[in-house]
Amino acid sequence: MLHLQLAGPRLIARSVSLSVSIAMALCLGVSPVVEAQEDSYDYFSANRQLIRNGVQSLLTCNGLFTSRRTLEQVFEQELAYLGDRVLGDASGGPYTVYPRERAVSVGGDDAGPAVISAFRKGIGCVVMAPDMSLSDINSQPVLDMPYPKIDPQTLDWPNGDANAVMPIPATINADALKAASDWAFNRSTEEQDTLSLLVIHQGKIIHERYAEGIDHTTRTRTWSTAKSIAATLIGMRVDSGKMSLDGPLGIEWAPRLSGGKDPRNAITLRHLLNMSSGLYPVDSFNMEYATGSGLSYWAGASSVDGARNRGLVRQPGSFWDYENYDTLLAVKAFKNTLGSQSAYLEFPRKRLLDRIGMRNTLLSTDRFGDFILSSQVYTNARDLGRFGLLYLNNGMWDGERLISEKWITFSRTPAPASKARGSDYGAQWWLVPDSRKKDVPADAYSTAGNRGQYVIIDPSHDLVIVRRGLDYGKQGFNRWDLLREVLKGFPE
Numbered sequence: 001m002l003h004l005q006l007a008g009p010r011l012i013a014r015s016v017s018l019s020v021s022i023a024m025a026l027c028l029g030v031s032p033v034v035e036a037q038e039d040s041y042d043y044f045s046a047n048r049q050l051i052r053n054g055v056q057s058l059l060t061c062n063g064l065f066t067s068r069r070t071l072e073q074v075f076e077q078e079l080a081y082l083g084d085r086v087l088g089d090a091s092g093g094p095y096t097v098y099p100r101e102r103a104v105s106v107g108g109d110d111a112g113p114a115v116i117s118a119f120r121k122g123i124g125c126v127v128m129a130p131d132m133s134l135s136d137i138n139s140q141p142v143l144d145m146p147y148p149k150i151d152p153q154t155l156d157w158p159n160g161d162a163n164a165v166m167p168i169p170a171t172i173n174a175d176a177l178k179a180a181s182d183w184a185f186n187r188s189t190e191e192q193d194t195l196s197l198l199v200i201h202q203g204k205i206i207h208e209r210y211a212e213g214i215d216h217t218t219r220t221r222t223w224s225t226a227k228s229i230a231a232t233l234i235g236m237r238v239d240s241g242k243m244s245l246d247g248p249l250g251i252e253w254a255p256r257l258s259g260g261k262d263p264r265n266a267i268t269l270r271h272l273l274n275m276s277s278g279l280y281p282v283d284s285f286n287m288e289y290a291t292g293s294g295l296s297y298w299a300g301a302s303s304v305d306g307a308r309n310r311g312l313v314r315q316p317g318s319f320w321d322y323e324n325y326d327t328l329l330a331v332k333a334f335k336n337t338l339g340s341q342s343a344y345l346e347f348p349r350k351r352l353l354d355r356i357g358m359r360n361t362l363l364s365t366d367r368f369g370d371f372i373l374s375s376q377v378y379t380n381a382r383d384l385g386r387f388g389l390l391y392l393n394n395g396m397w398d399g400e401r402l403i404s405e406k407w408i409t410f411s412r413t414p415a416p417a418s419k420a421r422g423s424d425y426g427a428q429w430w431l432v433p434d435s436r437k438k439d440v441p442a443d444a445y446s447t448a449g450n451r452g453q454y455v456i457i458d459p460s461h462d463l464v465i466v467r468r469g470l471d472y473g474k475q476g477f478n479r480w481d482l483l484r485e486v487l488k489g490f491p492e
Contacts, residue, residue, distance in 0.1 A: 044290035046112075047299075051289050052085050053107035054115040054127050054298030056095065059221075061104040061117035061125035064097065066362060066378045067219050071097065077193060081451060081472035087111055101134055115299065124362040124378050129300035141369040143345050152359055157205065158386050159357040159398070161216065166204040176489030181209050183485045184467060191473035192452065195220065196381040198466040199486060203389060208381075219360055219378040220468055223449030227327050228411075229352075229363070229387065230373035231273055231428035234334045235407035236351055238269075242337045245270045245410070249333045254309040263312045271316045272330040273427035274415035278314035281321050293324035296366055297375060303328050303366045320417040320425065327374040327428065341369055356390055356397050358383040375449070381466045384447075388455040388464035412445050436480045440487070446479050454479040461490055 042048070056079060063074035072090045079086050087093045087106060094111040097104050102119035113130040120126050122143030128136060150160075157164035168174045177199065185194045195214045199207035210216070222229070237243040246268050253264045264279070271277045282292030289298075296303035307325040338344045348363050348371075361379035365371050390396075391411075395403030414423035414431055422433035430446045447455040452469025456479055465486055471477055 047290045049112035051294050051298045053112050056087060057104050057106040057115045057117040058125055058127045058298060062378060065102045065119035066124045073213055077470040101137055103137060124364040126367050127298060127300050128367055140367055141365050145346055145349055147359055148354055158389055164205050165208050166206060168206045171491055173489040177207055180485035184482055191471060192477045193470045195470055196468040198381050198385045200385050200464040202462050216382050217380060219380050222377040222379060222453050223375050223451060225447040225449035225453040226373050226375050226377040227428040228447040230327055230331055233348055234330055235403050237334055237337055239404045239407055250336050267316045269330060272326045275322050275326055276317050276320050276415060276417040277326045278312050278316040279310040280313050281323060283323050284321055300367055302368050303370050303372050304332050324374040331371055331373045356386045358386055381468050384455050384466045385464055388457050391457050392464055440480050440483050452477045456483050
């Protein structure tokens with residue numbers, strides 16, 4: 001009998017003297033053991049090349065036409081985290097910018113498949129399939145929905161931007177607050193690149209600071225901070241009785257199984273929001289830029305189809321595993337309750353963004369019109385400050401309840417499966433881990449996105465902190481350390 005031992009995610013038998021080893025083992029009357037070894041060949045190299053081109057295409061498109069930054073700034077900051085994978089530089093390379101079409105194409109010929117991303121009204125840049133051309137841009141989704149007519153510059157904060165920054169209260173140590181700000185901006189490594197910092201106390205901005213080339217109107221990508229926005233929209237549907245935390249999701253799984261019940265039907269919305277669906281993991285095993293959600297983020301694939309096409313490998317709720325696809329499945333279940341594409345696209349603006357003054361926020365979709373609310377949102381620091389205030393105020397805005405206190409409690413309750421890692425995750429929100437509860441308030445919680453996107457809420461100090469970054473390399477900016485530093489200026 002031939003026994004194979006697994007070593008890593010792939011199985012390959014040793015080729016050197018294999019037949020001799022087997023023959024000797026059989027002669028000795030024992031079962032030969034063939035150890036597996038890691039296959040050094042990257043079978044996903046073509047995917048990685050495609051996704052590399054798509055990453056650069058989409059980030060450049062959004063950098064130019066959503067953030068309204070220069071090409072030099074895009075290469076210096078937006079693309080910095082790609083390292084030596086970046087194609088060309090600001091002076092040229094295997095890419096083309098189309099100002100009239102507001103589009104960017106990256107790749108072609110020896111650089112791999114060309115990927116085009118194009119800015120679409122009300123949505124931001126959409127990445128198209130590799131076989132699409134400029135002539136396909138007009139077929140991509142748009143959100144042609146007028147904004148409220150009131151000029152935000154004439155409205156007081158937080159609904160608008162007038163009188164936004166107030167003097168630091170006498171009870172707060174201004175020097176300590178400045179020191180915390182310097183701590184955030186003057187990092188010991190260039191890889192931690194702070195763009196903006198807001199400190200909001202008792203509903204007022206008491207500190208606001210931006211890096212050179214950035215101001216209060218500059219939109220940048222939220223990355224996974226978008227997950228907390230997604231959970232808010234979903235919570236509104238749960239509050240209205242249109243969705244259930246523990247009822248059927250209504251997801252049509254792929255592939256369809258015949259001859260019995262699909263075990264994936266045991267997955268609930270609670271499992272998805274707690275990052276414990278039990279579905280086959282993709283993003284956690286060095287495959288984020290090779291397959292899975294990476295193809296929908298950067299290569300024009302459907303964010304829904306990929307999310308539905310995963311098998312169950314664990315009991316739902318039993319194991320915490322951070323997966324973009326879990327969020328995207330929850331967003332799909334949310335979409336299914338809204339009846340029409342227009343109702344779906346307009347819901348975030350009508351029910352959340354316009355109501356709390358988030359006029360600089362764009363929720364992007366894939367080319368099929370599905371929100372990529374696991375990552376693809378572009379906004380500025382003040383809009384995220386407004387979002388944080390909604391939670392700090394227990395779901396109330398201008399005397400109107402937008403989110404129930406019950407939903408906020410659920411958002412802040414540790415996911416059962418996160419206990420093994422310090423109970424640091426709720427429902428698309430991050431919690432203070434057990435190891436930090438001695439030096440920062442235990443009831444604080446936070447959004448978190450790649451490259452340093454944080455909205456920190458500290459109810460015990462009536463405080464919201466927003467930090468936006470374009471970190472790269474090892475990154476490592478610690479939001480709980482930032483909260484600790486800011487609190488040095490607050491009275492005991």
